[in-house]
Amino acid sequence: MSYVKPAELVTRMVDAGASKILMSTRDTVIRAIMGGAILALAAAFAVTVSVQTGQPLLGALLFPVGFVLLYLMGFDLLTGVFTLAPLAWLDKRPGATTGGVLRNWGLVFVGNFVGAFLVAVLMAIYFTYGFSSPPSEVGLAIGEIGHGRTVGYADHGWAGMLTLFIRGVLCNWMVSTGVVMAMASDSLVGKVLGMWLPIMLFFYMGFEHSIVNMFLFPSGLLLGADFTLWDYLIWNEIPTVIGNLVGGLTFVGLTLYVTHGRTAPARTPRGFAAPAAKPAPERAAERVGAHG
Numbered sequence: 482m483s484y485v486k487p488a489e490l491v492t493r494m495v496d497a498g499a500s501k502i503l504m505s506t507r508d509t510v511i512r513a514i515m516g517g518a519i520l521a522l523a524a525a526f527a528v529t530v531s532v533q534t535g536q537p538l539l540g541a542l543l544f545p546v547g548f549v550l551l552y553l554m555g556f557d558l559l560t561g562v563f564t565l566a567p568l569a570w571l572d573k574r575p576g577a578t579t580g581g582v583l584r585n586w587g588l589v590f591v592g593n594f595v596g597a598f599l600v601a602v603l604m605a606i607y608f609t610y611g612f613s614s615p616p617s618e619v620g621l622a623i624g625e626i627g628h629g630r631t632v633g634y635a636d637h638g639w640a641g642m643l644t645l646f647i648r649g650v651l652c653n654w655m656v657s658t659g660v661v662m663a664m665a666s667d668s669l670v671g672k673v674l675g676m677w678l679p680i681m682l683f684f685y686m687g688f689e690h691s692i693v694n695m696f697l698f699p700s701g702l703l704l705g706a707d708f709t710l711w712d713y714l715i716w717n718e719i720p721t722v723i724g725n726l727v728g729g730l731t732f733v734g735l736t737l738y739v740t741h742g743r744t745a746p747a748r749t750p751r752g753f754a755a756p757a758a759k760p761a762p763e764r765a766a767e768r769v770g771a772h773g
Contacts, residue, residue, distance in 0.1 A: 649724020
């Protein structure tokens, strides 16, 4: 069967979180750089499709190709490790310390930014013929995205900041769902479909993804858009990172872990004793033993 049941899925999530915490610095950074770069290329592709066809839905429909490619190649995004790494700490896996979780987050953040910024520079050159001419139509659209989603939030004050944060929460609710759904199938088609649907939703709805923004906003600055580096950091990137952390960990990681990894005892009719609930790793081990 290609479908992985929720209890085993949680075990896979914890295993993935533990492996990311214990991964070498070299491999963590390389995989994060490539993850940020490929997602940035996908964002550039989606904006190009949206602008040239006038159909934003088509751009959203095609954007997940980058997410699928980077995860099938084993690369990492900050939004994914926000959700997975803490589960290994909660499960008390060997070496899964608070410092290990923070180290993983920090390395992946830096790597994602390097990869996304590299693509931002390359695409700025592409959109301007090596900065020898004004930006193309797509370049202008990217600049407008940067302006609208920094200064546009600032114009609303704290209400704008709250909206930005909530969009970050909603974003990683969907993105982390895509990360997890890739583990819910052992077939290539199942993995692709599981990732595609929630990623398409987040992009079309305009939710805020910290790694996509590491490409869009530096690109806008390089192309002469009307906002500043300070606008980008305060009125987008920092609140988005916090929102992404809250959304992925709360609505995906912890939710699945608590209800399927640490399932509460089942209710039974009065007069009967309920069997004690077993942790997901024990249930998974029993299944493996039962099947040889």
